[in-house]
Amino acid sequence: MPRCPDPWLVSFDLPFVPAYGRRQLTDWAVSCPFGPASFGTASQRPPDRPPHERGVRTAAARAWPGGAEGNPEMPTPRTHGERVAAARLRLQQEFQMWLSTGGSTGPHLIPVAFVGDNDAIVTATGENSRTVRNLLEAGRARVAVGTTSDVVMVDTALDGLVPVPEVASDVADRFAAVSHDPRQMPGYVYIRLLPRRIQVWNGFHEFPHRTVMLKGEWLSDPVD
Template sequence: MTHREPARGRAQRKQDVLEHLEKDTEAWVSTASADGVPTLVPLSFVWDRETLLMATRRTNPTAVNVTPAGQARIALGTTRDVVLIEATAELIEGADLPAGSGDAFAAKLGWDLRGRSAWVYLRFTPYAVRAWREENELAGRELMTDGRWLE
């Protein structure tokens, strides 16, 4: 396989991941029900307080799955610029959001769900992050383990 660019170092990969988190607005979120049925959905997000803040209807499988399992996998980027995040998940009512988080969500995404009882926020706290572009970056793709950046 021919590589278009040289492999990035860990510091550059972390910087690129943080840029994705600041600038991107959508991610693929994977959760599983208590009996193991997977769900994969696209959700809008804002990077807030070193967590990903998303929202969905409280009856959607993703919100329901967060309660028993408390875990999710999140994917950003493309197949040639992959960011995979493993995260703990928690469901937060709009009234319980920390000061500024609802404002950050509304400002970035253009919609404010606080006060809408059919919707809940989901806060995902990363504990593992991997990133790579092509085969030459598979080695060293781990950027975060146990909730700590390696760089």
């Protein structure tokens, strides 16, 4: 099988940047990594996958830094208020997240369901799991909600581990609606996490001013 040409590798380096507009991919970008005959020409690629989901970057994005100012190919960043609203909405409506913890045995990452409970993020996992051990050791975790191209990143502090019989019934019911039901599974514990810092961005153009919460308080103005 032919090796992907170097330009393909360059165009897919991290971090992924949303590419806006309906640009045609070159044949080599479409065909790799499966070989030049796999998909044929750009017009024969699988339909309706937005450029940012394919990891493709426009020339404007590749030329970053320089930002969106004066560049029609880069979108206008959302205002601070819009990003605060977006973070609040996603934490209320989404129910899947990546949960990252760390301890003396190293970092650990799991995909897990969650629900909101006032200011807290609530999830559940095995009471003897590595995630729980790391939380008890370090007292903090990092949460990611969304995709690599549109993310809400949350640094949290452990608010507590809640035994299954002690969890509020409405929280347990809502969690069971989006995941398994720990009330029916021995050996589980609920985890309450309190957001301390929240960052919101959907591309390089939103790297500046991406922090919307610090020290557990929503910010009225950007700080970065």
